[in-house]
Amino acid sequence: MSKQAQHWEKTRGLLMVTLAIWFVFSIGIFLFGAEMNEVTGPFGYPLTYWFTCQGSLGIFVILIFWFANRQEKIDEEFGFSERGDD
Amino acid sequence: MIKGNFIDNLPKVYGIYTGGFLAFIIIMAIAEQMGMSAKVIGICFVAFTVAIYAIIGWLSRTAQADAYYVAGRQVPTVFNGMATAADWMSGASFVAMAGGIYFKGYGYMALLVGWTGGYVLVASLLAPYLRKFGCYTVPDFIGTRYGGNLARLLAVIVLTVASFTYVTAQINATGTIASVALDIPFQYAVYVGLVSILLCSMLGGMRGVTWTQVAQYIVLIIAYLLPVFWISNKIGAGFFPHFMLADEVARIGDLEQQFGFVANSKENLALVPKGLAGITKAHSAVNATPWAFISLALAMMMGTASLPHVMMRYFTTPSVKAARKSVGWSLFFIFLLYSSAPMLATLSKLSLMDPSLPTGIIGKSVADVQAIDWYQNWNQANLMFISDFNGNGTVELNEFFMGGKAVVLATPEIAGLPYVISGLVAAGGMAAAMSTADGLILAIANALSHDLYYKIIDPKAETAKRLVVARVLLVVIGFAGATIAAMEIQGILGSVIWAFDFAMSGLFFPLVLGVWWKRANREGAIAGMALGLISGAGYLIWVRNGGSGFLGITQLTFGIFGSAVSLVAMVVVSLITSEPNAATQKMVDEVRVPSGRTILGKQ
Secondary structure (H helix, E strand, O other), X not given: OOHHHHHHHHHHHHHHHHHHHHHXXXXXXXXXXXXXXXXXXXXXXXXXXXXXXXHHHHHXXXXXXXXXXXXXXXXXXXXXXXXXXX | OOOOOOHHHHHHHHHHHHHHHHHHHHHHHXXXXXXXXXXXXXHHHHHHHHHHHHHHXXXXXXXXXXXXXXXXXXXXXXXXXXXXXXXXXXXXHHHHHHXXXXXXXXXXXXXXXXXXXXXXXXXXXXXXXXXXXXXXXXHHHHHHHHOOHHHHHHHHXXXXXXXXXXHHHHHHHHHHHHHHHHOOOHHHHXXXXXXXXXXXXXXXXXXXXXXXXXXXXXXXXXXXXXXXHHHHHHOOOOOOHHHHOHXXXXXXXXXXHHHOOOOOXXXXXXXXXXXXXXXXXXXXXXXXXXXXXXXXXXXXXXXXXXXXXXXXXXXXXXXXXXXXXXXXHHHHXXXXXXXXXXXXXXXHHHHHHOOOOOOOOOOOEHHHHHXXXXXXXXXXXXXXXXXXXXXXXXXXXXXXXXXXXXXXXXXXHHOOOOHHHHHHHHHHHHHHHHHHHHHHHHHHHHHHHHHHHHHHHOOOOOHHHHXXXXXXXXXXXXXXXXXXXXXXXXXXXXXXXXXXXXXXXXXXXXXHHHHHOOOOOHHHHHHHHHHHHHHHHHHHHHHHOOOOOOOOOOOOOHHHHHHHHHHHHHHHXXXXXXXXXXXHHHHHHHHOOOOOOOOOOOO
């Protein structure tokens, strides 16, 4: 398999992991919104309420930075990263 | 004071700017103590900030296509993040979001999740690849990847429909704020707003818009956060509201139980001025079905990834790597405001509902409440209303009504903050609406001037001529938007949500599959865009005219239907027609790796 095909396979793998995490916190947990709201979440807010106010939003921020770092590593591994800029 | 190149000095420049703005707020606060009237303070805030944006717009003037269309591709990640956040957070986010949460609770908060979750799709599926492509506009990508003028033209049409729906709402919002702050009739205020918007974008294009948007972000985030923290501290709810309002949220739940949600009769509701609503939904309880919540969130997420004015911000970064990071920064800066909106709604509701707080009005006598200054002001502005329906002489929960905008605009006054804060909030709302309007008008004008005029009509046009066309279009589109806004056809929030649905119906799958599915070809993309937009729009018209809809898809989520049709059409048509030629396939391979030259090169 060519270097490029390997790079793309890893990139696709990372995409799948990223989208899976995204799916859980944007869609998955809200299937059980009513049940989860009975539980007390961080800082004492009802759990579902907390996810809609802060939790999911914050997780998305972290997820994007994590994704960007992982993708950079993949690019470097195969020598496809850009040089001399940031 | 400033040496060397502008880009290297950005932190310093905006540091001085932020300091200057804070000093201006303090000067205004002192002036208020010395007796300056509320009206003059309001005018000063709006005039001062708009003047600064206009100066930035003038300093950023340019005659180069690269600077005009993509700000020279040298905007650093963090600053591009701020600019995107301002581009993204519209008048609706700023003025109406906390109100929506206040009145509708959980069902509305799907928008918070949707408008942030969409950035994960932007970062992982699209932004870095479109940056590598090196295009000027979103239709530029569609036109080159799939080839042919028809595909390009369809992309321009989808972009124009979605962005134009959105931009009228933003010009409307600038008009509303300008008319309140400057005390002029709305029909004229709309054009004052428009001129302010054009001052930022006309001379410098994307470069002007970028640097004004950063300045606008700083104003709007200060204007949003300062009152939230101040009110929270003032009523003793906690010095960092985001982590400390659990007791207040629980208290609202108890008060809701105590007062009970009493439904008003039709005759009584007919007395309430149009656009005002009472508290009828639980604050923190789950009050929507899973599908209602998820479908709205999903539509907003896919819409986010298809809206061209957001996507084109990532064309301005220096590299592919920077584009990815920049999406993260964008969402971080958006998060700062979005996570504060529910806190503001909580504080606002508690201030009004809790009889043990001096600001509480529920349970007090109607005559007393009607004598309060702020009640009279906002009642006059048609944003507050009380009526003693049951005739017992006290205000009940179902007898108090408020407009959605009042949560952001009136809460500082209700909580007894000085007027300078209200002036600041007006400046923030103006910044939010202007920055989004600028991004949208520029997206439309750029698509028409670059893709329609330069690429389709006159490919030999000189740069100077192209930029003249771009600027003329900017003004024409701005005026068209303002004229429609002045007619006041639709509420701010409704048209914003429609824009997302239109964008996702026509563009989401043609964009995503263009990168991720090599087999996608021209015929497929054309079918996907055309059928997606037509079926989405058709569904909207059907539901608006009394159609029952299906699968719980409403007029707010019609994009789910449109994009599903788009996906099926695109896959089926691609597979029954021949695969893209070798050159196109090679182009897709190159888009997928960050290193090397951009596909379109320097134009």
